[in-house]
Amino acid sequence: MRILDMMTLVALARHRHFGRTALELNTTQPAISARLASLEQEFGCKLILRGNTGFGLTPEGEKVLKTFEVVLRQIESLKHELADDPMPILEVIRVGAIDTISSTWLTHFVEATHAAFPHLKIELTVESTKNLVQGMHDGAYDMIFALDPAIGEGFRSFVSCVFQMSWAGSPRLINPDKVYSVEELSQLPIITFPKGTPPYRMVAPYFQDERVLASKLTSSNSLYSIINLLIDGFGVGTIPTVTIHREIKMGLLHALNVSKRFPPMPIIATYQSSTHNDLIRSVVEQSRASAKAYCATVEPSMAWVD
CATH class of the missing domain: 3.40.190.10 (Periplasmic binding protein-like II)
Structure with a gap:
């Protein structure tokens, strides 16, 4: 099993798209398919399902992905150690948010996340709910804050906060x-x-x-x-x-x-639970803390966390 094959599965899980994976790894789609087929033959099971219902990891694929992510991090860490380079690997989290969040607590979230993870790169996009949800399905984001959840295999959602x-x-x-x-x-x-x-x-x-x-x-x-x-x-x-x-x-x-109150508006956070497992969980918890911290600075009737 080659390191390149491990990188391919991790990239596939992140992009959920063979074309974008090939572009990232500077190769062709047939090459990506061949690497996946080789992995599935070696493990003796399907790792990725493709069909009318979309693109997703099988339960076996999720187990393999978690192991591959750990192994690849250890290999990179070893490279830095042998090169006497203390700098950790730069990891990337792609975050999308509607403008209501960008105008309230998004800045606090970005600053607090950078403080907790100094070498984490955050790629931030402000978009409409429709485009953010579609972007999650296309593999363009690791986490979004919108008015609707992205629903699909490997996605997890929760109410981040509620605005009056x-x-x-x-x-x-x-x-x-x-x-x-x-x-x-x-x-x-x-x-x-x-x-x-x-x-x-x-x-x-x-x-x-x-x-x-x-x-x-x-x-x-x-x-x-x-x-x-x-x-x-x-x-x-x-x-x-x-x-x-x-x-x-x-x-x-x-x-x-x-005479008739307008209903409050919940902000839904959706994240990919199948990629960057340890890191994304930490970022999710930071988002919860940032939303809570912001709500504590305004009148309780304006914004709150359930």
Whole structure:
């Protein structure tokens, strides 16, 4: 069994794609397939399943992967030791997050993770929930923070934190002393995320429950754009209260008093449990600690950890 074969299986488990694995290892897809076939012949069992249901490791494949990761780390460590090089190997964790997290506790998470793992490289991407979930399935991320979980073999998910949602608008548009009914809200221009996104799926039933539909609807795929549109008086919208806390204190926005509360928004963390096992578990725990630490700095009604 060659070291190259071990590296191939580890890369396959990370990318979940033969083409991207071949690109990383500077070879061809047939070569990757041949190395996998050689490993499966040597172990006498299937290590990877491919089909209409997707790409995943078999239970035997997960056991082999864990051993290969340990062996490869030990080999690299031995190389550094023999070369009298104390520098540890640089490991990479690819993290994706929606902009609600990037504007709240993501910075704390990155800084705390770097402090705990000085030689860990974090590749950070801010994207929509739809693209983050798809990226997890494509093997582009090790961990994401989104509004929907990525569901599949080797994925684990949990609620990272929960954000309270508030209807907000410019003082030029709304009366901060008025209590707005659902019907009255529907008469105002509404700013929200595009149709089909998780935030939109929360907004639409809010009105449909009362048999009232918004008369004017403007959508944007950017939280920052929505906040700017609210400040400029283009409409009212419901967004996490913590993301506009500063604008409310400055008087640029007011939280509307409403007769019907909007449901809170849970942030779902999903990670790949089949790769970087020890490291990813440590990063997951750091993410939990960062979310908890952030929630402790704001009003309990705005953000919390279950």
